[in-house]
Amino acid sequence: MKQTDEVDDLLTRAGARWRADQEAPPEPDLEYMLSGGRKHRRWVPALAAASVAVIAAGVIAVLPDPKTPTAPTAQAPSTTAATPDARTPQTIAQGNDDFLVKPGDKVQVSGKIIAVPGKTPVFCPPLAVPDIGYPPGKEPAPSCPDNFAVKLNGLDLGQIPGLSTIKGVLSGEATVTGTWRGGAIDVDVQTALKPLDHPAQTELECPVPPGGWKSQPSNISSTAVTKFLAAHAYQATGPIFRYPNGTSRGAPVVILIGLAHGDADAFRQAFEKVYRGNYCVVPTLLSQSDEQRVTNAIGDVMSGNPKLGIYSASGPGLYGGRALAQVTAYTPEVKAALTPAGLDLIRVIPQVRPVR
Known part of the structure; x- marks a missing residue:
């Protein structure tokens, strides 16, 4: 999936939100919307990127790393959801240093x-x-x-x-x-042009329940669910729409919720009191509040220090990893400016790449 495709993907998923909220068929057929000849548009202007990333709940793409630990939020104490990897924040932060460039390099x-x-x-x-x-x-x-x-x-x-x-x-x-x-x-x-290499992107997926997913309506856009997710923004992110059986008419829609902090079983029990329909809860690095804090911090650096050459910021969205900061060059000055936001929570994507 190309990064420049993500705004179109966001619009498609917004349409699917309406579809998932209906109590009965018929549903609109999204197959053409996903595959039919649309002209892809470029991403949002750089200085507006941070605010758009928040509004879009981080759906704009970021290169994935869903297996990293997170710093605790300031809004509510909680334990961190278990992740399948034991790498430390220091190790993740040092990973960005592979892209550091200094005069003479x-x-x-x-x-x-x-x-x-x-x-x-x-x-x-x-x-x-x-x-x-x-x-x-x-x-x-x-x-x-x-x-x-x-x-x-x-x-x-x-x-x-x-x-x-x-x-x-x-x-x-x-x-x-x-x-x-x-x-x-x-x-x-x-x-001649040799395009930059990027790690493969792996979207978050819901585990399939016994018997498979059922085609059923949901109330994901109801006031009760909206208020619940807003109240739990310090620990969770989403909703993210998943299509395990494709997007044809009548295919099941599954709501994915990412959980960065707290006990997953306790969260599910509370969520099921307000939500009806298919859903799953999976571990993620950042909650909605974490994401907002980090992307806003990157945005502040972008607007306050334009000479640093940071030109976009976004949340992890479908990939559950770190926030993304795209930069012209990852210099010591850029690193120092981004450090207060948490380098273990940011994946830096530079255009000037060191040759080792």
Whole structure:
């Protein structure tokens, strides 16, 4: 699943929320909505990312790590839900250090190159842009904000395949390797584009009960359930809609609740007093309150320190792991700025990658 697909996926699941709340068929057929030719849109603008991540209950994607421990919440004391892995917060935080870059390090970038006449060509991260259909010949010239642009000293534009020109500005895609100079790269090697590798994403899944899931209505959008989940935001996150038998008409819809803190059996007993329908409770790293705190903290860094080059933030959503901070380069300055939010609760995804 591509990260840029997640807004469309969020809209699909919002439609499914309506479907799951109905007391009887017929239900709308979502199969076409999920697979039929939609034009994927890019994610939200960077400075609004933190607030959107909260509103969307973290449905926007983050690379998964559902097996890490969490720090306790400030809202209510509780025990942490058991996780299948014993790694420590210190180990998880150190994992981000694999991406740390300092002046003099060998680094690599892969993606969009922009060359304005009379200026040093730059690499530009995949920033969110308005999806506007400009008439032919009316497209704006490519550009990249200075706080995200990485200067490419010594780049040979003649070696970049498929360059296009709009209003005198050249743009194309390439992979560039060289020496990091803090906001710039002294180019050693340039090749055709080699997309960045990302770990495979594994969505949270509900264990199948004996006899399988039944097709039945639910009251997930009822006032009682909404108030319950809001009251337990310090320990749980969700709801997340799952489709174990596909999305055809009449297929069962299962509500997944992630539990970060507290006893799972006690939570289920309380939840069943207000909820009717299919559901499951699975361990997650962050509760809704945890997620809001972390993504808001990343958002504060984004807006308060734009020169750091952090361009998006989101919660774990369907993957149950850490919050996501996408950055131009993970420098010691970025690390220091994100540390108060809890580096063991954040997965850093940089565009400037060290070459070991």
